[in-house]
Amino acid sequence: MTFRLIATVFVALSVLAPIRATAADPVDIPRVIGEIIAKGDVAIKAYDPGDGFETADTVSSLYFDVFEDSGMETVIGMKDAGLKTELESLFGRVIGLASRGSQPETVETAWTDLRWRLKETAESQEEATGGFVSTLFQSFLILLREGFEAILVITALITYLRRSDQGDKVWVIYHGTGWALAASLLTAYLMTSVLEVSGTSREALEGVTMLIAAAVLFYVSYWLLAKRETERWQKYVHDQVDKALSAGRLFTLGFAAFLAVYREGAETVLFYLALVAGTEGQIAAITTGFMVAILCLGGLFWAMRTASFRLPLGVFFSTTAALLYCLAVIFAGKGVLELQEARWVSITPLNWIPQVEWLGLFSTAETIAAQLVLVVPLVLAAVYWLWKRRVYAAMKAKNAQSC
DSSP states (O other): OOOHHHHHHHHHHHHHHHHHHHHOOOOOOOHHHHHHHHHHHHHTTTTGGGHHHHHOOOOHHIIIIITTTTHHHHHHHHOOOOOOOHHHHHHHHHHHHHHHOOHHHHHHHHHHHHHHHHHHHHHHHHHHOOHHHHHHHHHHHHHHHHHHHHHHEEEEEEEEHHTTTTTTTTHHHHHHHHHHHHHHHHHIIIIIIIOOOOOOHHHHHHHHHHHHHHHHHHHHHHHHTOSHHHHHHHHHHHTTTTOOOOOHHHHHHHHHHHHHHHHHHHHHHHHHHHHHHHHOOHHHHHHHHHHHHHHHHHHHHHHHHHEEEEHOHHHHHHHHHHHHHHHHHHHHHHHHHHHHTSSSSOOOOOOTTTOOGGGGGBBBHHHHHHHHHHHHHHHHHHHHHHHHHHHHHHHHHHHHHHO
């Protein structure tokens, strides 16, 4: 099943790539950045705190109409996802400060940070080469980077079903993954060849998908955590031996797999199409990198599944629940960031908070608030659990003394 899914993706990419390649010209990043800086300098110079929305709209247009629509965002994200997220966050900071009517010095400082990073990006892109090894490495990193979190979720869900004597239900996870791959390819095709999808709509779609994924993973992690105690789990398995999982829970597991893949699926396809369009004659390098990444992800899947079967039941479910919970928190932060870029959510910069992209930690009040919605219940539950243990220990000691 897994190899059929991989083959389907690769064939679809081979069909879509020529369409994209013929329609797209290589992105002249230095020229695009020069345009952003020139127009941005004018907007920041004319900034008036009493009418900050005008400057915010101008910078927002530079982000969507120039940075995104030129294809620069996709090209940078293909090579360095961290840099792409950093630039998006810097754009958002300028937009947020301007729209809130902040002091001119504060807005200018934020623009200077973005301006400097853009110039640095232009210089680094001019020095970049597009040889066989470089292209192979880019192809390898795209799939490995975008597929890593998805493979963690899929492996955890499959192992859960097998360890609960429901191995015959694994098809639900594979079906969810397969539908997600199909939806990703269809979305990428519609975005590039059929519909005129604006940058705002694309960011909004990614943001909503991430937030739904965060909610589903949070629910699944909570449910698994409730089964962490071996005695409870053994009783649960005993009760379930002669009956299947409920249709609702099966759907939730399949939907979790779907969202884990679809979350970045369409963007991954766009990255590969941009790579094909921008590296003429390097199909062999792209194919090799793609296949090496598949082997690495397959190795990760095998290693995780093997290790999980050797863990005690309680440890396995606690570890799996913690993994899915951490991913839910990360997705929550990234989802709100995407909605901020789409201007669906306001931006309140918090400069004292460090930005850690791989943790989904961004220096805005809104992204932090979204993550706290998931973190606070865990903290309260932990406090309640510790209190309950202390009460139980005290009662046990009291009974022992009375005896």
